[in-house]
Amino acid sequence: MENTAFARAANHFALAERPDDAISLYSHLFHETMTSAGELGRELRLSPWPQSSVFFFSDYNSLLIRHPEIENANFNLLIGKWWRYALLHQKILDRSxxxxxxxxxxxxxxxxxxxxxxxxxxxxxxxxxxxxxxxxxxxxxxxxxxxxxxxxxxxxxxxxxxxxxxxxxxxxxxxxxxxxxxxxxxxxxxxxxxxxxxxxxxxx
Known part of the structure; x- marks a missing residue:
């Protein structure tokens, strides 16, 4: 699973300047999130593009409506990590x-x-x-x-x-x-x- 995420991120950042930190962060976050999500993982979209990931905008609210049980401390921590990834992604985009x-x-x-x-x-x-x-x-x-x-x-x-x-x-x-x-x-x-x-x- 983590290898797949790493390959996806490496392809996404192929034209970026100094992308190693973001590739590593994305692949580890992907693995951590899928491990926490269990069966729910099938519904998660965890794209390297932050705007396309389920934790941003309305997608996460929709997920909460369907699965209120995921609103817990662990997932709240994950949301914070995904937002930090989004900030790092923007910094890379700005210099690439x-x-x-x-x-x-x-x-x-x-x-x-x-x-x-x-x-x-x-x-x-x-x-x-x-x-x-x-x-x-x-x-x-x-x-x-x-x-x-x-x-x-x-x-x-x-x-x-x-x-x-x-x-x-x-x-x-x-x-x-x-x-x-x-x-x-x-x-x-x-x-x-x-x-x-x-x-x-x-x-x-």
């Missing part, structure tokens, strides 16, 4: 522009096609490079592309000279030059090499 960009593109993909990643978000760099004028190449049904998000994506794009691209194995940051060099037949080794050699953009 590529992870931040991935978050925006995931939101935009959900708005466009109700999926966590749409190829259409890979067309945004050209639109941004042209000054983000006119309509974006996205059907933003939920209106998530606010001026703040567009400005932030523009800044990240201008500073990194690259973008995120989705492949079978995950999302990869590639500079414009690297994108032109991705082999079409067996791209995995090349993509993994770019991930290993990715420069730090902390504090961007």
């Amino acid at each position: 522009p590529l992870m931040e960009l991935e978050h925006y593109l995931s939101q935009i993909s959900e708005s466009h096609a109700s999926t966590s990643w749409s190829d259409h978000v890979e067309k945004l760099p050209e639109w941004i490079d042209e000054g983000a004028k006119g309509f974006p190449p996205i059907d933003d049904r939920d209106g998530v592309m606010t001026k703040r998000i567009i400005d932030r994506m523009t800044h990240i794009r201008a500073t990194t000279k690259g973008w995120l691209y989705g492949y079978i194995w995950g999302n990869y940051f590639l500079t414009d030059a690297q994108l032109r060099e991705v082999p079409s037949d067996e791209p995995f080794a090349y993509l993994e090499a770019t991930r290993t050699a990715r420069p730090s953009f902390e504090g961007l």
Whole structure:
């Protein structure tokens, strides 16, 4: 169970700067929570994204209505730990522009096609490079592309000279030059090499 949680967190923080503390905290919290929950564990959503976890917003209140027996000191302590994890998560997001960009593109993909990643978000760099004028190449049904998000994506794009691209194995940051060099037949080794050699953009 803990290994699964660790793998989930490691994938979630793949584009983060210095994520080790959060990965460790999430995997241990996941294990501790599931152990305390017992059979109730099947109903818990314990996503690495704090906003998607059951202990935040209305989900926990709904859980309490269905299972009032869980309102005890042990679970109250767990809630405090999950909120501390949320604060740490935000700190990592603040210093990890590529992870931040991935978050925006995931939101935009959900708005466009109700999926966590749409190829259409890979067309945004050209639109941004042209000054983000006119309509974006996205059907933003939920209106998530606010001026703040567009400005932030523009800044990240201008500073990194690259973008995120989705492949079978995950999302990869590639500079414009690297994108032109991705082999079409067996791209995995090349993509993994770019991930290993990715420069730090902390504090961007």
